[in-house]
Amino acid sequence: MSQAKKFILTLEEVNKSFEGFKAISNLTFYMDDGELRVIIGPNGAGKSSMMDLITGRTKPDSGKIEFGFDTDLTKLNEAEITRLGIGRKFQTPSVYNEHTVFENVWLSLEGSRSVWTTLFSRVTPERRERIYQVLKTVALDGKADWKAGALSHGQKQWLEIGMLLALNPKLLLVDEPAAGMTDEETHKTGELLLSLEGKHSIVVIEHDMTFVRQIARKVTVLHQGTVLCEGTVDEVQNSEKVMEVYLGRKKKH
Ligand code: ADP
């Protein structure tokens, strides 16, 4: 047994080009089960592309992408990867504005059943309890009957996180959740993500350094499609390599 340690996610030497442009370049990344990991990096660093590769939205040109012990994600399509327990939250919220907050989570739980089949069926007490449990987690239980369209941008983001949580994913990928949020909403989002730590493995892509500082355990800095450095927030912020990339200059001594 050369590799006794079990990672929830393993990427090794992954490469992906788009029309000759190398979006992902020899990317190697490991994550422990139950970890809350933050990925930062300048625009175009390949952060979202990395999520596309993990979730099967795009396929690597080469390299290994594995979930758990040995599930080869490069061989599976998006739906199969979702069913394995990998949930992804895109940058912009996509909720059903015309349906209530409760119905949105319900629709997510029912998955492939159509909107009408679901909404004209009866919700079982177990389902109702599960939906309220999720709404409580994302602090929307008091707004269960609101139309999702009436929620603030931040609340919509939480609802969408709730819709993913309803499916109880093992791994949750969240792309820039705080973008467009107020400071208070951002802070609440941080608390929400921290409350999920240990129950789910979570990858968060984020720009806002106050937010990163609030939630970060281990930070991975991505640059030109590869890992520039990894460590605590302080280690990363004091890294010469990171300063050069972000500020275009060497650290002052
Ligand atoms: P980040 O999320 O770190 O800002 P992205 O992963 O979105 O960066 O993008 C990295 C680079 O890859 C960008 O130059 C982007 O234009 C390119 N890219 C990403 N996905 C595609 C795609 N599906 N087709 C063409 N180019 C893409």
Ligand code: MG
């Ligand atoms: Mg992105």
